[in-house]
Amino acid sequence: MSVVATGGPPEDTPTTFTRDELTERFGRGPSGVVWPARDRSNESIWVVLPLAYLAAGVAMLLLARRLRRAGLVVVLLRR
Secondary structure, rough: EEEEEEOOOOOOOOOEEHHEEEEEEEHHOOOOOOOOOOOOOOOHHHHHHHHHHHHHHHHHHHHHHHHHHHOOOOOOOOO
């Protein structure tokens, strides 16, 4: 078994590693069935996004309330 790595210098030439070279470089690895770890790097945005929307909404309401108390009049025209 061999692994081919590309995209490295010089000039994007492919490099082939044998099983023995990989074992020497990274160790034997875990025994038995190996399940891939779940990538949770993109899941945090689904928690932060609603909180950001909520914070923006509250900030807009507070700003509108403050401007109304200051006497600002907004006129909206519709067709």
